[in-house]
Amino acid sequence: MLTWVIASIGAVAVSHGLERLNYPHSRLGLCNTLTLLRAASIAALAGLLATPEVLDPASGFGWGLVLLALLTLLLDGVDGWAARRSGLRSDFGARFDMETDVAFALVLAALAWQADKVGIWFLALGLIRPAFLLAGLILPALRHPLPDAFWRKTVAAVQMGGQVLILAPIVTPGLSHVLGVILLASVATGFAVDIRWLHRRAAEAS
Template sequence: MASEPERLGGDDFVGSWSAGSADLAARHLQRRGLLNDALATLSGLFVGTGIVALLVSFHLPLGWDFVASVTLSLALMFALVIYALPAHPHRRFGYANLVTAFRASLVSLTFATVICFESLAATDIALWTLVGVVLFALALDGVDGYLARRYSQESDFGARFDMEVDALLILVLSLAAALLDKAGLWVLLIGLMRYGFVATGWVWPRLNGELPPSFRRKLVCVLQIAALCIILVPFVTPPYSTAVAAAALSALVYSFAVDILFLLRQPVET
């Protein structure tokens, strides 16, 4: 009885095995190169953000808890990026993800400022600086998408990374609005609604369905950040800040309602 290599043809069998091994080795090297590229990019941003946090703490009434908050929050975000990296289909981390990671650094600085600056409400220059940083992060929101298209590096990984940074920024800004008494505690719903939607999907799987691309969804996201920035401006106080927050929350509720109805109307898979 012929052996397996003989039945396949000895040379064909060896050639097929060698080609498969070479392909596996190439994929391994590609993934390793991607990991090294991502680690180098994120490590550089992490160190740079830490240095900025130190410099800020020397010039503003912020203690070591500010520096710790920046580094810990950014380390957590970047750790999640590395955890999700296998879903990235390209050889390089990419310019688009670099911009998104830089925006994550800005979010970590914003978060630490909000929770550590005890006299934030009484310091106009701190509020204006905070608003300026957020507006800069918002201006970069379209840059990462442009770069992804420009260099053919679009991916679900990059889109999800960008979305999570936006969601966290909105949560931080809604927390700032609540702490500054710009609106009632209900303003936190602006930042928590997206996370509540995800949590509901854990117990109601129909909400985990895939949503089609939507300009309305992107527009509402930008409006939330813009509205919260307006609220944080020193001279915008209740009842005007409350009205802006209420309008932003209404738009967000409408957007989520549209998506939820779409998912509920989809046929149940059997």
């Protein structure tokens, strides 16, 4: 119920803000509606952080949490398909999708930490992107758009899938720590590659 309430409020807010964001289409479309629903699901997951008792293995809610996270992850693939299918692709939609991914990563990381599956260091997985954007305020080279890359999408998919897996009750803390290190190292390496490319491009342009 909470998810639908949040989605409804968000739909109104997003619809009224489209013109200000130079949204090129006359309707929100299924793609952005799905992203909005995904954001609402993430908000519902974030709400669980206020009730840590449900993250206790003895609560029996572990698989319910994984199911909600998995459904949210699956929506990530569907909204992109819907955008291509309907012809409603836009910079707004791409940015909306990306920032929703960032929120999802941070919430999943916080849930894993609160469930004692990983250490607080795991939160860095959801903070790398915001840190990158903040760095761009100081370093103009980091503001240039990055070209599409299959490897970047692959890393993102593996990261999200891995984060959901870590929350599964059958994954022990020892294994989840190993998975967490691998995921964080992969994402950090990806950002390092992008930063190097951006700096090289800036140097060639100067």
